[in-house]
Amino acid sequence: MATEDKHDDAALVDSGGGAADPVSLEKEFEEMAVPSWRNQITIRSVVVSVILSAVFNVIVCKLNLSTGVIPSLNVAAGLLGFAMVKGWTVLMEKAGYLKQPFTRQENTVIQTCVVASSGIAFSSGTASYLLGMSPITAAQADTGNNPMNIKQLSIGWMMAYLFTVSFLGLFSIVPLRKVMILKYKLTYPSGTATAYLINSFHTPKGAKVAKKKVWVLFKSFVGSFLWACFQWFFNAADGCGFSSFPTFGLGAFNKRFYFDFSATYVGVGMICPYMVNVSLLIGAILSWGILWPIIESKKGDWYSAELPASSLHGIQGYRVFLAIAMMLGDGLYHVVYMLAVTARSFLQHKESANEGTGVDQITDYDERKRTEFFLKDQIPNKVAMGGYVLLAVVSIIVIPLIFHQLKWYQILVAYIIAPILAFCNAYGCGLTDWSLASNYGKIAILVFSSWVGMDQGGVLAGLASCGVMMSIVSTASDLMQDFKTGYLTLSSPRSMFVGQVLGTALGCFMSPLVFWIFYKAYSVGDPTGSYPAPYALMYRGIALLGVEGFSTLPKNCMTLVIVFFIGAVVINIATELLKRYETKYRVYRFVPSPMCMAIPFYLGAYFAVDMCIGSLILFIWEMKNRNGAKEFAPAVASGLICGDSLWGIPAAVLALSGVQAPICMKFLSASANKRVDAFLG
Numbered sequence: 001m002a003t004e005d006k007h008d009d010a011a012l013v014d015s016g017g018g019a020a021d022p023v024s025l026e027k028e029f030e031e032m033a034v035p036s037w038r039n040q041i042t043i044r045s046v047v048v049s050v051i052l053s054a055v056f057n058v059i060v061c062k063l064n065l066s067t068g069v070i071p072s073l074n075v076a077a078g079l080l081g082f083a084m085v086k087g088w089t090v091l092m093e094k095a096g097y098l099k100q101p102f103t104r105q106e107n108t109v110i111q112t113c114v115v116a117s118s119g120i121a122f123s124s125g126t127a128s129y130l131l132g133m134s135p136i137t138a139a140q141a142d143t144g145n146n147p148m149n150i151k152q153l154s155i156g157w158m159m160a161y162l163f164t165v166s167f168l169g170l171f172s173i174v175p176l177r178k179v180m181i182l183k184y185k186l187t188y189p190s191g192t193a194t195a196y197l198i199n200s201f202h203t204p205k206g207a208k209v210a211k212k213k214v215w216v217l218f219k220s221f222v223g224s225f226l227w228a229c230f231q232w233f234f235n236a237a238d239g240c241g242f243s244s245f246p247t248f249g250l251g252a253f254n255k256r257f258y259f260d261f262s263a264t265y266v267g268v269g270m271i272c273p274y275m276v277n278v279s280l281l282i283g284a285i286l287s288w289g290i291l292w293p294i295i296e297s298k299k300g301d302w303y304s305a306e307l308p309a310s311s312l313h314g315i316q317g318y319r320v321f322l323a324i325a326m327m328l329g330d331g332l333y334h335v336v337y338m339l340a341v342t343a344r345s346f347l348q349h350k351e352s353a354n355e356g357t358g359v360d361q362i363t364d365y366d367e368r369k370r371t372e373f374f375l376k377d378q379i380p381n382k383v384a385m386g387g388y389v390l391l392a393v394v395s396i397i398v399i400p401l402i403f404h405q406l407k408w409y410q411i412l413v414a415y416i417i418a419p420i421l422a423f424c425n426a427y428g429c430g431l432t433d434w435s436l437a438s439n440y441g442k443i444a445i446l447v448f449s450s451w452v453g454m455d456q457g458g459v460l461a462g463l464a465s466c467g468v469m470m471s472i473v474s475t476a477s478d479l480m481q482d483f484k485t486g487y488l489t490l491s492s493p494r495s496m497f498v499g500q501v502l503g504t505a506l507g508c509f510m511s512p513l514v515f516w517i518f519y520k521a522y523s524v525g526d527p528t529g530s531y532p533a534p535y536a537l538m539y540r541g542i543a544l545l546g547v548e549g550f551s552t553l554p555k556n557c558m559t560l561v562i563v564f565f566i567g568a569v570v571i572n573i574a575t576e577l578l579k580r581y582e583t584k585y586r587v588y589r590f591v592p593s594p595m596c597m598a599i600p601f602y603l604g605a606y607f608a609v610d611m612c613i614g615s616l617i618l619f620i621w622e623m624k625n626r627n628g629a630k631e632f633a634p635a636v637a638s639g640l641i642c643g644d645s646l647w648g649i650p651a652a653v654l655a656l657s658g659v660q661a662p663i664c665m666k667f668l669s670a671s672a673n674k675r676v677d678a679f680l681g
Contacts, residue, residue: 026366026490028203032103037377037492040105041499048084049110049499050506052077053117057510059645060118063264064127065515065524065531067607069280069599071271073118074111074194076217076638081110082201083214104202108491111194112482112499113506116475120507123437123474124162126515129445129463131536132543136525140310141540143552148405149459155516157402162508164398165468168391169475170500172419173426174384177483177493182371184345186430191481195488213635220639224263228647231261232654236664238529246667247609253667255288256604265607267640269614270633275589276596277611283597284605292319302555310527312541317554319602320541325561326598327538329568331439337576338428338436345431370487377492388419395468403464405457410448414468421469422476429477430484437477441470442542449546458547463539475504521652527602534602568594 056073063070085102092098124130131137133151138144180186200206235241242261246253269277295318299305307314312321392415396408421440429435449462479500486496523529525536550558571594578588600608614637621629668676 025199026369029104029199029490034373034490035100035103035105037494037498039100040103040109040492040495042100042106044085044088045106045110045113046502048081049113049117049502051084052080052110052114053503053506054510054514055080055642055646056114056118057121057507057514058649059641060121061126061511061514061518062531062645062648063268064122064535065518065533067265067599067603068127068533068535069265069268069272069607069611070122071268071637071641072190073638073641074115074190075197075271075634076642077114077118078107078111078194078197078201079210079214079217079635079638081114082107082198082210085110086207086210102202104198104489105491105495107198107201108195108485108489109495109499111198112485112496113503116478116482116500116503117507117510119474119478120162120166120504121511121514123166123467123470124158124507124511124515125463125467125470125539126158126511127533128535129441129466129470129539130158130161131525131533132463132540133460134525134536137533137536137540140312140316140525140527140537141544142312143548144454144459144540144544148455148457151403151460153519155512158512158515159508160398161402161464161467162471162512163505164391164395164402165471166475166504166508167501168388168395168415168418169422169472170479170497170504171384171388171391172422172472173476173479174379174497175381176423176426177379177480178375180426180430180480181374181483181487184430186427186480186484188430188481188484189433191484192488194481195485198485198489209631213632216632217635217639217642220636221643222639224267224640224643225647226643227261227263228644228651232647232651233661234663234665236661238523240661240664240666242665243530244667250667250669255293256606257284257288257609258606259609259613260606262607262610263640263644265610266614266617267637267644269611270618270637270640272611272615274615274619275591276593277608277615279592279596280600280608281605281612282592284600284608286597287319287322287601288604291322312544313552313554316527318557318560320537321545321553321557321561322564323598323601324538324541324545325565326568326594326601328442328542329565330572330594330598331436331442333569333572334434334436335439335443337572338432338434339424341431342424342427346427370490373490374487374493377494379493379497399464399468403457403460405452405461406448406464410451410461410465411468414444414448414465415472418469418472422473425473426477426480430480435474435477437470437474440473441466442539444469445539445542446546449543452547454547459540459543462543462546466539475500517649517652517656521655532603534599538602568598 056077059073060070085106089098089102125132130153134153135150138150201210231242235243244253245258245261247259248257252258292315295302296315299315303314303317310316392412395415396411399411400406400408425436425440444465445462447462448465449458452458452461479497482496482500483493485491486493518524518531522531524531525533527534527537544552550561553561571591575588575591578591582588618629618633621633
């Protein structure tokens with residue numbers, strides 16, 4: 001997940017012993033019995049899944065609330081799951097109490113559960129559409145700041161809402177599992193790479209490499225945690241500490257160009273592709289270095305000089321709506337492109353694919369064995385379709401009780417359309433590894449907010465419908481990725497489904513709980529604070545566009561919105577044309593991503609600087625030892641992210657207890673320092 005849309009870099013996941021010989025992979029496991037689907041779900045796997053789900057919910061919540069840039073955490077989940085259960089089984093074996101060996105199927109269930117839980121933390125909207133309903137976000141948006149379009153956040157209704165909407169996606173896509181995996185043989189790159197990672201862990205060579213990686217991850221984790229703890233002592237108030245270090249001078253600091261010593265985003269930078277990080281920096285330079293200073297010079301002409309800096313009718317409006325324009329342009333292009341690719345590929349498969357998927361028709365040993373186990377424990381289609389209808393009925397009853405702005409027939413329309421979009425997203429994800437769930441959610445915001453209207457609470461209706469659509473579409477593609485992983489590790493579809501259900505339930509419980517800790521301990525949503533939650537205001541801005549149109553935008557903002565929207569589409573078209581027709585130098589690799597460029601428009605460059613430093617570390621490491629970097633860089637990066645993010649929990653507990661850091665480290669200009677000295681003297 002390099003940006004708000006989920007795109008896992010499969011090459012990063014496929015590490016740890018390398019992929020096994022594709023000709024005879026299953027023959028390496030021939031002497032290992034495959035446990036029944038019930039035995040693939042053990043008490044120890046559930047306990048480890050719960051622990052790691054809590055850890056990853058904290059990490060994703062912190063990343064969501066700070067910048068919204070989230071990397072793939074599959075490597076960390078796989079490594080930590082393997083380490084915890086393997087350590088436990090070694091101890092039990094030495095004590096003579098080991099009853100069941102640790103299998104790759106059990107490892108797959110843990111991975112499925114943890115990734116499902118962290119996926120809910122991403123799609124739950126606690127840092128986007130749900131937070132966009134709050135008075136804190138509404139106060140920054142000026143218009144729509146009325147009781148019909150504001151909802152006080154409460155952990156109770158947030159949990160009820162997530163439990164209501166998060167499970168339908170699982171049932172919507174189950175009947176198509178054989179078509180997607182066996183008939184059309186979609187690759188699902190992240191699911192495939194995760195399977196090779198798990199398979200490699202359970203071979204003798206892979207287990208040794210995995211142990212080394214776990215040790216590297218542990219050292220990186222401890223160092224990151226201790227560094228975050230050390231920084232806390234100098235952070236007595238906002239604007240204090242290493243996170244406000246004017247690395248490039250006070251002038252650049254005021255334009256949000258500085259290095260804030262965040263181990264989290266250095267680690268994220270090591271995981272994300274180079275061009276993602278460069279795109280972030282380009283976007284920061286374009287906006288904070290060039291565009292915003294020009295627009296600020298028009299104060300009093302383009303917008304009133306009396307407006308506060310947070311007003312959407314002032315400079316903040318340009319920052320938010322130009323970012324939205326680029327995101328919508330990028331998102332709309334990818335939705336249209338994915339639908340076209342899906343339709344073309346589906347038609348080709350329909351014409352040429354062999355209708356049979358029986359085991360007796362397959363000659364390849366590995367494929368025959370995988371197909372045999374994939375077809376062994378089926379989930380009846382009647383159960384899947386009945387589950388979807390039942391949960392849809394529950395949602396149609398419950399959601400209007402939580403959001404009276406949405407009517408039952410509007411939710412019914414959403415649930416009629418959602419399975420079609422879920423199929424398109426899951427199919428496209430199998431081809432390209434892109435999940436466009438958030439883009440479908442943004443489209444739902446525009447449609448339902450305009451349908452309901454401002455006076456009837458269209459802002460809240462649009463944001464709530466975003467959660468309905470995004471949850472179904474996101475969980476559907478995630479489940480199909482897991483089915484692909486299970487297919488390649490001989491894990492039962494039933495154990496995969498149960499693991500996904502358990503992970504979804506954990507996410508629905510933990511995600512609001514972790515968010516609530518941060519929400520009560522820090523000034524979440526404050527654009528100048530540590531947790532600005534940038535997507536909250538952006539999602540609310542999309543809802544305002546839906547109910548009001550473009551009439552409320554500041555002067556010339558509409559013109560710039562059109563320019564940046566078209567610019568995002570043109571950049572994507574240019575990238576696609578370069579991919580098709582320019583193959584010698586592969587210039588398309590150096591074209592920036594509009595979605596990534598848009599994120600710093602609101603936040604500034606500080607996290608982009610952090611991530612570029614992570615890229616620089618990885619680049620130097622690869623120059624000196626490419627194999628070592630490929631093997632261990634993801635583990636180092638995961639440790640940096642985990643350690644720094646987990647310090648957020650004790651820091652939040654200290655804040656809630658009223659304990660302040662003892663020191664405030666600030667940086668002043670020479671003239672300001674003289675004035676302070678004179679005042680104190």
